Amino acid sequence: MTELLYLKDSYLKEFDAEILEIIGNAVVLDKTAFYYQGGGQPCDLGTLNGKKVLEVVKRDGKILHRLESTEGFRAGEKAHGVLDWERRYYFMRMHSSAHIMAGVIFKETGKMITGNQLGMPESRMDFNMENYNPEFFKELEKKTNQVIEGNLVQEISFKSREETLKMPELFRLQDVLPKEIPEFRIVSIGDFDVQADGGTHVKNTREIGKVRILRTENKGAQNRRIYWTLE
Ligand SMILES: [Zn+2]
Numbered sequence: 642m643t644e645l646l647y648l649k650d651s652y653l654k655e656f657d658a659e660i661l662e663i664i665g666n667a668v669v670l671d672k673t674a675f676y677y678q679g680g681g682q683p684c685d686l687g688t689l690n691g692k693k694v695l696e697v698v699k700r701d702g703k704i705l706h707r708l709e710s711t712e713g714f715r716a717g718e719k720a721h722g723v724l725d726w727e728r729r730y731y732f733m734r735m736h737s738s739a740h741i742m743a744g745v746i747f748k749e750t751g752k753m754i755t756g757n758q759l760g761m762p763e764s765r766m767d768f769n770m771e772n773y774n775p776e777f778f779k780e781l782e783k784k785t786n787q788v789i790e791g792n793l794v795q796e797i798s799f800k801s802r803e804e805t806l807k808m809p810e811l812f813r814l815q816d817v818l819p820k821e822i823p824e825f826r827i828v829s830i831g832d833f834d835v836q837a838d839g840g841t842h843v844k845n846t847r848e849i850g851k852v853r854i855l856r857t858e859n860k861g862a863q864n865r866r867i868y869w870t871l872e
Pocket of ligand 1: 736740838839840
């Protein structure tokens, strides 16, 4: 098991760890600050002992840091990781903006999002909306930016599975309930929004900057896909 350092501290840019195992061209560490691909957030990149990290993924319960070659890496030895901070920080801002936007959509329409994928420079989010109203998207951008400007502080806490499942409002993503998690990580944005979530977030909403909705498109009869970026 790899300890995920970013769950408690999303601002960790460098870290020291011990190498547990080498699997092909991938290194498994006892702890890591690299976010692995998942939950709609792309993985972190950077370096491990100065070697480029090409991808970080979870396979069979193991967090794999894939390198071009693992030559010089040995189990039991130390590794120093450095994140590509510009990339990670963008995804922190993006992820926080996604929660706020989904929160506004939920408060305004009662709709939950059905999928999302963060990207650089643009991200997308899907949600149900039978009656398309272009005015709504102008309002959405405005209201999301108002929340961001509110200087809200994000806080991380942990709750037991039993306690979390009693609060369905903690899951904004429709039909997705993570299995076999004994403890959930809860991300709250001031008193605006609370979500069970494993992603990386900024501490203060002001760090996000501004969201700009780029376009929307139809995905099936009821689903609407919305694209946005950060300024
Ligand atoms: Zn999230």
